Every structure is written in structure tokens, then in C-alpha cells.
Amino acid sequence: MIYWEIFLAFFIPGIVGYGGGPATIPLIEYEVVHRYGWMSVEEFGEVLALGNALPGPIATKMAGYIGFEQGGILGASVGLFATIAPSLILMVILLSILYKFKDSPKVKLLSNIVRPTIAVLLGMLTIRFVETSYLESGWLQTIFLLGVSYYLLEKKKVHPAYVILGALVYGAVFLAPAG
Numbered sequence: 001m002i003y004w005e006i007f008l009a010f011f012i013p014g015i016v017g018y019g020g021g022p023a024t025i026p027l028i029e030y031e032v033v034h035r036y037g038w039m040s041v042e043e044f045g046e047v048l049a050l051g052n053a054l055p056g057p058i059a060t061k062m063a064g065y066i067g068f069e070q071g072g073i074l075g076a077s078v079g080l081f082a083t084i085a086p087s088l089i090l091m092v093i094l095l096s097i098l099y100k101f102k103d104s105p106k107v108k109l110l111s112n113i114v115r116p117t118i119a120v121l122l123g124m125l126t127i128r129f130v131e132t133s134y135l136e137s138g139w140l141q142t143i144f145l146l147g148v149s150y151y152l153l154e155k156k157k158v159h160p161a162y163v164i165l166g167a168l169v170y171g172a173v174f175l176a177p178a179g
Helices: 003-018 022-033 041-053 058-100 105-137 137-157 160-175
Strands: none
Touching: 003 022, 003 058, 022 058, 022 137, 041 058, 105 137, 105 160, 137 160
16 A cells, blocks of 8 residues: 555656646645655655755655655655656657657658757757866867767767766776875
């Protein structure tokens, strides 16, 4: 029964809380504090503060923590799933509708407009990453990492996850500030 309650405590705010984390926080607070009595208002405030201090979406961090407190690892998993389930369901529905009308001239026009926009946004993001890398690590390191990454991805067809992992290890070993 506790897992069903954890699911409902985070699924319902995800469904009715339009606007993401900040909009769902009062709804989660109602479920956790007032409906189920798992925490006091003060404890909820501390969990909220902790969620704000850590990177990532607030609602998922709170769901994981509160779910773990109430039902262990399975409770944390249920809470996290319940938090992302509304978006997941909506995405599946919207993608099925888009797939159904994929041959429509309007959908093709929309795709033709969106693709270049996404390419430009990703290009701008890449430029900002290169600028940050140059400022933080210098041109030599930036060019080296870009060159090696290009070679591994395009010439050797190495999976991007391995290239990213290798760059992280390289950065940790050669670029970590001396502490």
C-alpha cells in the first residue's frame, strides 16, 4: 500500500501541476505533509532546501528522497517514476499522434522549420562550450580534445558515451586544479 501512496503523492502533482517543479512543490507538500503525514512542514522545508541546493529538477530529487524515506530503494524508484510518468505518458501520446500524421504536409513543414532551428541552437551551444573550454583550459587542451573526439567519433566510430567518459577521465587526470 505504501508504494501506491508514494506513486499517487508524486503522480497527481505531476498531472495537475502545470509549470514544472516550482508549480508542483505546493502540491507535493500537500500530499506529503497534509494528506499522508509523512513529514512535518519544517521537514518538508528542509527537503525542499536540499533539493534546491543540488543540481537537477527539484521534484525528482524530492520524490527520490521522500520515496526512499518511506519505502527504501523501491520507494525511491516508485517516487521517481511517478514524477516523470505524466511527461512520459504525454510524450508517448504526442509522438503517436505525430507519427500518425507524419505524411501530412503541415507536419512535414513543421519538421522542416524545426530541424534547422535545433541545428542552430546546438551549434551555438557547441560554440559556448568551446569558448568555456578555451577560457578554463587553454587552446592546446581544447584543440587536443576536439581533435581526439572527432577522430574517435568520425574515423573510428567509437560510441559517444565512451568518448565522453574518456574526456572526463582526461580532464580529471590532466586538467583538475591542484588542490
